[in-house]
Amino acid sequence: MFGSLARDSIRQAITRAERLTTELIRTVETLFARFPLDEENKALRARLVDQRARALSEWLDTQSARDSNGDDEAWRLRPCPTLTFVNGAGELDQKHDQDLRDTCVMLLDRAGCDLLTICDITGHSYRSAQIIVKHYRARNADRADAGIDRLELQVRKDGMKG
Template sequence: MSTARAVALFGILAHDTVHQAIVRSERLASELTRNVEWLFAPFPLDEGNKAQRARAVDQRARALAECLDAQATRDSNSDDTAWFLKPCPSLMFVNGAGELDQKHVQDLRDTCVMLLDRAGCDLLTICDITGHSYRTAQTIVKHYRACNAARADSGIDMLELQVRKDGMKG
């Protein structure tokens, strides 16, 4: 796991130096990798039973989320103000095969392109910031934004209203 990803995954405590944050994050990432079999052991994958396998993958994802949340709670002593940079647990996930996986640099670069696009940056500015070629940035925006940006934005607005109405939390 890259150092930057580990630091983003486990966050930076306000009282830590950069060196302390790196050492802590790399230690925690290493521990997680070493203990993943133990974490996932209660949820074996049955290759012959698709429904059971899907449940096990979901249970593994929930166990990972709970593990990362518990670590953040321990590190901050349940104090959200203890963070200089809050942990980003979505960088680590359980993939469709039921294995521990992580977001890759390319995933994050594409996300950055889309965040810049949503912020109103033009493609040349996006290219200057991300280092993408104009053609690549255009392809990413076209792929993720949809053909009709206004319709996609309207759909997201409707989804947000529905989520609020149903009381869901993200």
């Protein structure tokens, strides 16, 4: 989540990540205190959750800029702030390994891998990988757009109007 600087050894990168995790946990109450959640007004609550997310993002950006001296080329592995986020309840949350495994299944599917290959790589059962692909595949906007384009061509070819 915090990235790895090119100048750091693996041990230094781990130490930095541990330090930033501790600092974030210690800071989060203060960071979110400016945006107390309103339990009654749903619109206000949603705005405050968004403001908490912005505050977290700014904090993460500040830490990254400080540690890299503002040099984008200083990273061996760039920070991935989307792994830590503010959830719908307005609380600090993190992606879990299961979220990343499902993402990997979908990236492999989009790369053209068959289900058996996906299972070999990720360790999912065939049924589990099939359920993941079935669940998420419809959420590919490019594939959906291409499907609509094919439908349009078919409708024109068949002479339908409308």
